[in-house]
Amino acid sequence: MSATLFDRLGGTKGISKIASDLVDNHMANPLISSRFAGSDAASMKKKAADFFSTGSGGPQVYDGKDMLSAHKHMNISDNEYMAAVDDLMAALSNSGVGDAEKAEVLYIFYTLRPEVVGV
Numbered sequence: 001m002s003a004t005l006f007d008r009l010g011g012t013k014g015i016s017k018i019a020s021d022l023v024d025n026h027m028a029n030p031l032i033s034s035r036f037a038g039s040d041a042a043s044m045k046k047k048a049a050d051f052f053s054t055g056s057g058g059p060q061v062y063d064g065k066d067m068l069s070a071h072k073h074m075n076i077s078d079n080e081y082m083a084a085v086d087d088l089m090a091a092l093s094n095s096g097v098g099d100a101e102k103a104e105v106l107y108i109f110y111t112l113r114p115e116v117v118g119v
């Protein structure tokens with residue numbers, strides 16, 4: 001059997017770095033940083049790591065909001081969504097994640113777009 005996406009992203013340690021870099025990238029991205037002005041970075045990093053783990057077949061359980069509830073009434077634009085995806089791809093590249101795994105992660109995030117953009 002082939003390794004789970006969780007394993008191929010580097011397991012708990014690899015995912016924790018990807019999640020941390022992703023939040024750092026959001027906080028530094030002028031297109032979306034204002035959205036996170038009142039956010040606690042440590043808490044966001046933990047939620048992001050659990051979200052990645054649960055979504056990729058890992059042991060950590062994401063117990064946060066579903067994506068529609070988390071983004072409802074924010075009226076997030078397509079430009080903001082693309083900026084967040086760019087941050088995601090940069091975080092994956094920074095950890096040396098391969099193209100096949102990047103494509104899998106990108107697809108998962110793309111399927112969530114209707115629950116995030118314009119809701």
Ligand code: HEM
Pocket residue numbers: 032035036038039040044047048051063064065066067070071076080081082084109110112113116
């Ligand atoms: C497919 C893309 C996205 C995914 C998978 C995603 C995932 C998440 C998750 C897991 C949470 C935590 C929910 C909770 O607190 O229980 C969250 C919160 C949040 N998201 Fe997203 N998100 C996406 C796109 C975006 C975009 C494009 C923006 C705006 C630019 C955004 C802004 C926020 C904000 C402001 C929060 C609350 C942060 C806080 O806890 O203070 N998200 N998102």
